[in-house]
Amino acid sequence: MLGRPGTGVATYAAALETALVLSTRAPLRIADPSCGRPMDRSPAPARWLRWADALVDRPRRLAKRDGGLAGRDVFRLAQVHFDRHGTLLRLRAPGAPGLVHWTYPLPVRIEGWTNIYTVHDAIPIVHPTLSQIDGVRHRRLLDAIARDADHMLTVSEAARRDIIAALGCAPGAISACPPGLDIAATPHPLPDGLAPGGFLLAVGSVEPRKNLLRLAEAHARSGLALPLVIAGPDGWRSDTIAPRLAACPGIVRLPYVDRPTLVALIAAARALVFPTITEGFGLPIVEAMQLGTPVLTSRGGATEEVAGGAALLADPLSVDEIAAGIARLGDEEELARLRAAGPARGRAFTAAAFAERIDAVHRRLLERHGQTPGN
Incomplete structure (x- = not known):
């Protein structure tokens, strides 16, 4: 999500990273080198073997990289795995368990870690004619996430109500934690023909x-x-x-x-x-x-x-x-x-207000799982 500037979900991911920094955390990014690149052009037999391997229900390993974690084709494989098995792709990460905050509902989880998922809305389920996302598949995905998540977050109380109604999940399984950002005007020219206050x-x-x-x-x-x-x-x-x-x-x-x-x-x-x-x-x-x-x-x-x-x-x-x-x-x-x-x-x-909200959520979940909130 951090590699897709200009979208609402990318803005949310960036705001979350800023909030963690403001909370004196040291957030790590999970990188997938294949994201945003053209589909694999390696020889067909190699591609077939790799994607056939995605059909096998087994954990995948992340590696340490550039101060964070990385796994090639993790997110593509996760989608294939979910379509085949209806469950989340299991990942294993080196080092001590921590908290992973998935900023979008992806069919993936890190074993032994506290897994939080932000579900931004239930629009594909509640208003299927207003979304290009397959509402039936999205419902199955959110059901799978709700079964495996340590907690889910969403961005407003209205979205929380819609998600609970759509999934039938327990109200305590999801919290509303509105995001925040800081924005200020700086001198910058307007497009030709537009004047301040005139549109x-x-x-x-x-x-x-x-x-x-x-x-x-x-x-x-x-x-x-x-x-x-x-x-x-x-x-x-x-x-x-x-x-x-x-x-x-x-x-x-x-x-x-x-x-x-x-x-x-x-x-x-x-x-x-x-x-x-x-x-x-x-x-x-x-x-x-x-x-x-x-x-x-x-x-x-x-x-x-x-x-x-x-x-x-x-x-x-x-x-x-x-x-x-x-x-x-x-x-x-x-x-x-x-x-x-x-x-x-x-x-x-504001970013500071979001940092306080998200810090409280993360501390509560880390303490519940016996992990140190300062990490």
Whole structure:
């Protein structure tokens, strides 16, 4: 996950690593040299033997490498192993047992260690039409993780409720531990044609879950004469969404922006408009609030939880409600209220706050398993 910048799960992994450092831990990374590289091009018989070996249910060994641990093809083999056996691939690591925090639900565990898994949401199970992940397989995977995990974490109470309902697992098997980060605006030019306070901003990939077609229609109905900038790449099923967005007046598409430009856009926007249909957390809400940018987001679920009363809310399925919310962004008194409330709420999601939350979870689990919390 740390090798995939720009995604929400990569941001979470980086935030977790930062939190461990702030907790005076010395986190080790588990590296798989094959991740992010083209598929193996070695001679076919060698490839067949290696992948046939993945069908054998036996532990695999990690090795020490560059101050951490490494195993070639570990994550690919884990997927093959899960599809064949329906269980997690067992790993063995050198040295004394420790705590391993898998930042994404992967079908793998280290034997003898305390294994924690972050399950970001239950969207593929609860809303299968809004996810490209196979909901049936994902349910089987989460069931397997729930059986073997020492504990599961998720990123909001709303996501925790959804996961418990979807899996039928014990409430004590999973905790909500919202992530955190520190974001600050630095001088950086905006894309051509945009001026501070002169645009609304939507952030995220173009996919059904982000609700961009309803947002575009609401923007047109709102009467607020500001362009709507959509910053994010084409995502799942964008081929049916992007052309319709292109035909909408007042829409500016930015399919790719680097991180400094994205931060500059959030800081300069009149407001972030984020009426997504469903989320496990809602990181752009936190980013906007920490930057003092007003937010309009979805009523209900994780987005309302994260907003914590410091944002305008609208039913994401109601174009009229979204349009009314956008219209309220033309009220200077409303904007002033949101600009004051946002940063106060954003302090609940700083790196230091996340470090305290995650440290408490890790200490509790390490002590339960007779391991030293300081390691």
